[in-house]
Amino acid sequence: MATMASTLSGRPPDVKEVHIVWITAGLGCDGDTISVTNAEQPSIEDVILGAIPGLPKVHLHNPVLAKEVGNEFMEYFYRAERGELDPFIFVVEGSIPNETIKREGYWAAQGTDPETGQPITTCEWIDRLAPKAWAVVAAGTCATYGGIHAMEGNPTGCMGLADYLGWDFRSVADIPIVNVPGCPVQPDNFMETALYLLYQAAGLSPMIPLDERLRPTWLFGKTVHEGCDRAGYYEQSDFAHEYGSPKCLVKIGCWGPVVNCNVTKRGWMRGVGGCPNVGGICIACTMPGFPDKFRRDVFGRRGRRLRRANPQAAQHHQQYRQQGTELAASGAASHHRLSATNVLVSTATATL
């Protein structure tokens, strides 16, 4: 009898089983895992229960969602390290702390080393598992670019996964890190990316297309502005000056014109929501450099010029989110924030 997995292309997938080993022990709030439980295109349940044609059998190991606890759950991480879960997709959630800038203690960990009795740091897990993973995925803005936890002045020196592993990192399948930003990640954006990778593992799709910031191109190729329900008001220069107005929100702080995000098209759940569509300004939560680079006090000075800015200027990263044995001083961080702002302003000015 033909299995469900063989019905898409008439041949079985290249691999029968794929494990997803998901660590939420970065600096974060587990919000991306919670968000993904709302996915419907596809849902976690559909993927795990084999309801989608063409997929290998999928085993999910996520500490928030797993039925196993303690050592029983941790065993999957040890098995992945020993090469017994081959292939596996390694998902990282939360910002990556810099464990080399302090003299004692640790910033983040999962599990305890049975030999030393010491916590196994999140960085150690990344060092152990990323080189063995078939693909490595960063879920949410903390894991992709550092996010809220990497704000200027934080003591952990934390950073995004690509800052930690290197932007040129390649998995054993020669796949770059796959970044799916968002705070939290839009549920269907994550599950659609996971589905693509599972089809790729099955030999049923080509290399996942990523942009220069390692985001799936089909999800992050447009701006918030390009999909916004309020774009007609923008076109007519009809702007809101207070919350509660149905008009374009750019004059009260919307970053939509320079932000790559599809929620104005896709919504949050079942097509409903999408920040500016429902009255909230876009705060640029998907972007490299969020939140420092997009702070409101900086925005307020730009006014009309930002709306004509080159969106590429907003892609620049915060340089103080990086490896090293010293924590970047807040003065240096502030310098980078202001530099980033100058890039936006000067680019905007150049386009006037």
Ligand code: SF4
């Ligand atoms: Fe939480 Fe946002 Fe960080 Fe995800 S990106 S861990 S939702 S703070």
Ligand code: SF4
């Ligand atoms: Fe663009 Fe924001 Fe205005 Fe929508 S509300 S049209 S995203 S500037």
Ligand code: SF4
């Ligand atoms: Fe984040 Fe802006 Fe997208 Fe809302 S519209 S999810 S604030 S990037």
